[in-house]
Amino acid sequence: MIRKGTLLVLALAAAWAAPKKPVYVGVRECAACHGGMRIGNQYSQWLHSKHSQAYAALARPESREIAKISGLLRQEPQQAPICLGCHATAAHTEDWERDPDFRFQDGVQCEACHGPGSEYMAESVMRDRRRP
Secondary structure, three states: OOOHHHHHHHHHHHHHHOOOOOOEOOHHHHHHHHOOHHHOOHHHHHHOOOOOOHHHHOOOHHHHHHHHHHOOOOOOHHHOHHHHHHHOOOOOOOHHHEOOOOOHHHOOOOHHHHOOHHHOOOHHHHOOOOOO
16 A cells, blocks of 8 residues: 555656756857867857857847838847857847847857757766657
8 A cells, every 4th residue: 555645756757857947058168078178169159250259249239220221129139049049159049048148249159059958068968869
């Protein structure tokens, strides 16, 4: 006979073991492994690209002028969802879908194409491309 308390413990254990939902971790996590010469200085190349400056570009006077001319925006481009959709990775996500250290200010990051890093950032996954 299984007691109610035992069922509760089993249910909690199952919930704890459930896979985490995908979370955006941010380019700084990627940099830890993708920054060296051995892997082609990928982080450095991104850092010097327009992608890394995409969010900052929204603060330029010309961006504000574009927003004004459009007549659609009633807020600064760096807060407007229509602008952030292209200029900041994961701008469309809920708070729980982003690691606490994730920063929109880092612009268009690796995860814009590769998806939430929590799904593949483990070294065991990165070393075996066949793994999910």
